[in-house]
Amino acid sequence: MTDQERRPRPRAVRLDGDKVVPPRSAPQPPQGFTAEVVEPGIDPFAAAEPLLDAGESAVEAAQSVGVLQRFIMSWSGVFWSALGVLLSLAFTMWVTALVENLFAHSAFLGTIGLVLAGALGVAGLFLIGREFAALMRQNRIARLHIALAQARGEDDGAAARARLKELCRLYESRTETATARARILHLSREIIDGRDLIDLAERTLVLPLDERVRREIAAASKRVSVVTAVSPRAILDVIFVAGQAIWLMRRVAEIYGGRPGLLGFFKLARSVGSHLAITGGLAVGDSILQQLVGHGIAAKLSARLGEGVLNGLLTARVGLSAMAVCRPMPFGAEKQPGVADVAPFLFGDKAKS
Numbered sequence: 001m002t003d004q005e006r007r008p009r010p011r012a013v014r015l016d017g018d019k020v021v022p023p024r025s026a027p028q029p030p031q032g033f034t035a036e037v038v039e040p041g042i043d044p045f046a047a048a049e050p051l052l053d054a055g056e057s058a059v060e061a062a063q064s065v066g067v068l069q070r071f072i073m074s075w076s077g078v079f080w081s082a083l084g085v086l087l088s089l090a091f092t093m094w095v096t097a098l099v100e101n102l103f104a105h106s107a108f109l110g111t112i113g114l115v116l117a118g119a120l121g122v123a124g125l126f127l128i129g130r131e132f133a134a135l136m137r138q139n140r141i142a143r144l145h146i147a148l149a150q151a152r153g154e155d156d157g158a159a160a161r162a163r164l165k166e167l168c169r170l171y172e173s174r175t176e177t178a179t180a181r182a183r184i185l186h187l188s189r190e191i192i193d194g195r196d197l198i199d200l201a202e203r204t205l206v207l208p209l210d211e212r213v214r215r216e217i218a219a220a221s222k223r224v225s226v227v228t229a230v231s232p233r234a235i236l237d238v239i240f241v242a243g244q245a246i247w248l249m250r251r252v253a254e255i256y257g258g259r260p261g262l263l264g265f266f267k268l269a270r271s272v273g274s275h276l277a278i279t280g281g282l283a284v285g286d287s288i289l290q291q292l293v294g295h296g297i298a299a300k301l302s303a304r305l306g307e308g309v310l311n312g313l314l315t316a317r318v319g320l321s322a323m324a325v326c327r328p329m330p331f332g333a334e335k336q337p338g339v340a341d342v343a344p345f346l347f348g349d350k351a352k353s
Contacts, residue, residue, distance in 0.1 A: 055336055056149055058278040059324045063142045066271025067325065095120070131261040138258045138268065141170070141328045149330040152198045160194035164201050167328060170257050171205070180205040199333035206329055212255050214342045217319035220248045221343040225312030241311050245318045252322040268325070275321040309346050316343045 095117050103110030144166055151159035165188075168181040184201050191197045224244050228237045249268055253260050260268050316339045324336065340347060 055279075055324070056330050058275060059330070060146055060149070061278055062271045062275035062321075062325055063145070065274040066267045066269070067138050067142045069267065069270075127261075131263055134259050134261040134264045135267070138253070138260060138264050141256065141258055141326065144170070144328050145330060148198055148328070152195050152330065152332055155193060155195045157192050157194040157197065160197045161188045164188055164197065167201065167205070170328065176208075177205060180208075195332070198329065202329055202331075202333045206327070207334060209255055210323075210327075210334065210337075213252050213319070213323050214337060216248065216251050216255070217316055217323070217342045218345075220244050220319060221312040221316040221346065224315045225308035225346065227308075228311045229308035237307070237311065241315065244315055248315065248319045249322045252319060253326045256326045256328055258326055268322070271325045272318060272321045275325055276317065279321075312343060312346045313339055316346070 099110060099113040099117055102113040144163060147159070147163045148167070150156075151163055164184055168184060171177040171181065183204055187200060188197060191200065224241055227240050231237050231240070246265075246269075249272060250260060250265060253268055258264075258268075320337065320339065320342065324331075
């Protein structure tokens, strides 16, 4: 017998005869339950988180009103632009007439006048160019802030890495940020999650800038409260408080990378005022009760001291609004500070502790 004859032949075996097993039906949902189509990779039971919180929405609304507003595209922009051109033409005609009169009087005086007029024109063009460069830098910081807030809300890793490279380029001229920038660029190639990467950049690069801003706000608030308490005239209080607010807004913008000129400062002041109006004059983390307690204790000691505390509170609020508007990224890993955080000496209960 050959090997082929020894092997068993294949047979067809019917396991359950002619019985047909119907497919198992899917479990029916309970009555009143509405099924929804869920995309792959999305947890249907995860709570939907808003991309922007109330504080961030207020910041972006204030930036759109001031820093990001297109000045030329408004009627006020047309008015002030036309007025500026007319005044420039009038000044140019006056300088031209002056140089001609100098040449009529003496060739030597005319030459001196012409050289001075040329130097004046070159300096004017330089100042105008610097003004536009400052405006573009402010717009760049504001748009970077909005882009980072959107990337963090959407947890977009690619967008986060692109925006953080732009953030590092913003501070590449500052030697004290070299270590932080190098660490961010290195970790951006290893960390995939966009939110974690932005939070790391906030703690590494922006947090030291926040500390400098806090010190400036505290110093300005202390100066205002002390000068108001000892000033003999109310008009001096108003002038000093206004001057400190202007200086503080410019200083905060410079720390975060902006260098506002004249027009840029007006737009920044409009953003700060809009932020104060949107938030109702209350910074995040503060309460009216805390302010009244601090002001009330000071007012019991002296009316002038109470006015000093109140002016210090207002100065601190202006500084915190400037901090929120000028910051190149939103508050995410770090909590947005309040008056009690930057100037605890203004509150009676915390000044004792």
